[in-house]
Amino acid sequence: MLFQVEMTVMIPADMPAETAAEIKAREKDYAQELQRSGIWRHIWRHAGAYKNTSIFDCRDNQHLHDVLTGLPLFPYMQIDVTPICRHPSSIREDDR
Amino acid sequence: MLFQVEMTVMIPADMPAETAAEIKAREKDYAQELQRSGIWRHIWRHAGAYKNTSIFDCRDNQHLHDVLTGLPLFPYMQIDVTPICRHPSSIREDDR
Amino acid sequence: MLFQVEMTVMIPADMPAETAAEIKAREKDYAQELQRSGIWRHIWRHAGAYKNTSIFDCRDNQHLHDVLTGLPLFPYMQIDVTPICRHPSSIREDDR
Amino acid sequence: MLFQVEMTVMIPADMPAETAAEIKAREKDYAQELQRSGIWRHIWRHAGAYKNTSIFDCRDNQHLHDVLTGLPLFPYMQIDVTPICRHPSSIREDDR
Amino acid sequence: MLFQVEMTVMIPADMPAETAAEIKAREKDYAQELQRSGIWRHIWRHAGAYKNTSIFDCRDNQHLHDVLTGLPLFPYMQIDVTPICRHPSSIREDDR
Amino acid sequence: MLFQVEMTVMIPADMPAETAAEIKAREKDYAQELQRSGIWRHIWRHAGAYKNTSIFDCRDNQHLHDVLTGLPLFPYMQIDVTPICRHPSSIREDDR
Amino acid sequence: MLFQVEMTVMIPADMPAETAAEIKAREKDYAQELQRSGIWRHIWRHAGAYKNTSIFDCRDNQHLHDVLTGLPLFPYMQIDVTPICRHPSSIREDDR
Amino acid sequence: MLFQVEMTVMIPADMPAETAAEIKAREKDYAQELQRSGIWRHIWRHAGAYKNTSIFDCRDNQHLHDVLTGLPLFPYMQIDVTPICRHPSSIREDDR
């Protein structure tokens, strides 16, 4: 089941650089692991912003909640969730 | 080059049902032709709304403009465009 | 799987009274049938408004979309959907 | 008498972890006590957010005010209150 | 139990003048009857607008809903409801 | 001359508790003195919020400004002012 | 006593040109009469818009309400009212 | 050439009182000097707020920019600029 998720990252100006770097490294590992498992289907960056649009494929709303709150950057993000489904005009079998 | 496009359809209440059906049929043909050509990469419906999130792959902004204004439903839609690009954490080579 | 759905009804001022009455009667039948089947779990009216807050229990996002777009009043409503899940402080086993 | 209450939790980034944990533990106790007494009827989490939608059953507006301002997390929450009542299409006798 | 209610009147430009006058006359009668019964405690006009702020004293949310939807101008108003209660600094015994 | 005033209190999280208590005590004294003098006619609390709706009776806009900026909590409040006047449907002689 | 008033004119597209011209002529006469009497102190047009910012000098809120609702264009305007007073840094004796 | 400028002052809560007093004193001198020179034509305070509406008469946009960024309080203000011009209904020769 698919969800469109938009994440805007807002790291506090006074976070030490090493702390930020460490969190971002863990975030990247976590994101790539979820991509490899098929849960995080797509991720695109918004041009000119520290923001992304992602497509998640989760078992249900609880699963989505667990995945998102597990993000190392979760405490520093504004997250918008939109439940989506197959479009009747879509010709791609996998976009559902 | 990728763009996230969100389209909300607002067909006037007084449009005759046949006119609406005819426009929607043309919209579907046009959408599927663009999908087959690789320009309209993804389309998902927002659950509970007459709205979609789409990903377009266009040569440039002008190309995107021509594609979107060519939509049979264009006069009846609110359209939001966001230029997107590859995310450094993405493991998919084609999401760019 | 649960969804919070808020529906604001906006019937056009020029709709004939009988048409409105007929649509509302069908809406009520449809709503009660869905409640009896366990899909439409709760519905409350906002005091002083033609608006409700509802809780739906659907199989997935597609199921929710089909249920909501099947509402006789769907063309005359603004609908906001929020995917929800069990709260860790909840003591009710059924609120999930 | 029923109220829909939406609470968004915003704990300051510089609150010590133990302080936060202690407040959350008291919040959970308080929430479960109110649920057992029938005042806090429902609580659902918004998927992907530190936010909930709740239904309270209070004697009057003053009672609701006392219950909400008594929440240990009250100083760290944005709260939206909507007075609700029985929907004429509802088939549940208890949703009032 | 008290509620602050703000009503903005928006009569369609094409409503015949006699119809509007007749609805407004019924609205005034209804408003004054509710004031005499103690339900509609206060009503003030916003300077320069077709809008009022009112204080209602109702038994519960359902009572408020019935009173407001009974307004002859209800279909032509935007209504905002805020549940209020006694302020601890108030010296008036009746403002509760 | 009447004004509707809505005040939302936002005390900084790092204000020492004694300082906050001292300011609130002065605020209450000031509010009750203004109520006794007839300037602060009504004050109601919004259920579930640190916010009030008040009605002031001032000689003119300058008088209102002086009264509001004299509030001990003024630096910590968001204030919205609406000039109001007698409603033609009002049956209360004093609501003007 | 002074008020800042911003008026945005929105004449319906289907109003006959002669009707619009007649209303605007009456509006201009009314505006100039109020300016001569000292009630409508200033009026400036927003560059590129059918909108103005005005300063009114009225006896009280009721007077302002009567003046504004007497505008021939009142039914076709969005009006925003802000009560203003003398600024302590002002060197003009008449701007109060 | 005229501009309507609205300034909302937001002095940080942790600015030392003497610093604030010194900046405000310089602001007042600067404002009065600009008024005497005819550049800052009007200034009115919003009743109940640390905010003003002003009318500036500048040679061009660059001149306005230099005047506003020269305000001692500039770093602590939200400023909204609206270019205005003579209204065809105005009877004052100087309001242009």
Added chain:
Amino acid sequence: MLFQVEMTVMIPADMPAETAAEIKAREKDYAQELQRSGIWRHIWRHAGAYKNTSIFDCRDNQHLHDVLTGLPLFPYMQIDVTPICRHPSSIREDDR
């Protein structure tokens, strides 16, 4: 003197096609004449929208107002005006 102007065109759905075509033809002539005279310096289309961002070079605010209200499409546009000036980092002598 420069102004950034954003225009969103909203032609009513029931305007006859020939009328719309005739207005657009006049708009194009007017726009090109203003470009040739140096008043309308730049015009760009927003990709995917019936909207443009333009730069005007006018003598003063009144001149801008006359130019914009003279647009054949003026009654069908939402217009946003921002006064701009030379940026201190600009290396182009003509962008002022």
Added chain:
Amino acid sequence: MLFQVEMTVMIPADMPAETAAEIKAREKDYAQELQRSGIWRHIWRHAGAYKNTSIFDCRDNQHLHDVLTGLPLFPYMQIDVTPICRHPSSIREDDR
């Protein structure tokens, strides 16, 4: 390919003056280098604000993203991006 970019600078009040000066100096160098290379085509300041409107000419969305995130002031700016293209009424060959 062109993009309209609006940047609002928000430097934290507690940044040391020398740090701010050093960042701004690097920003100016970077901006002028990009202007000389033809990538940053135009930059105008908003009168009365620490904000600019710019036109960028980039190879694609990724190029724009790299250019903008490379700005020394990037962490302290709110940035809005709008993809634009040639307007059919434009007479300038280079505005594309």
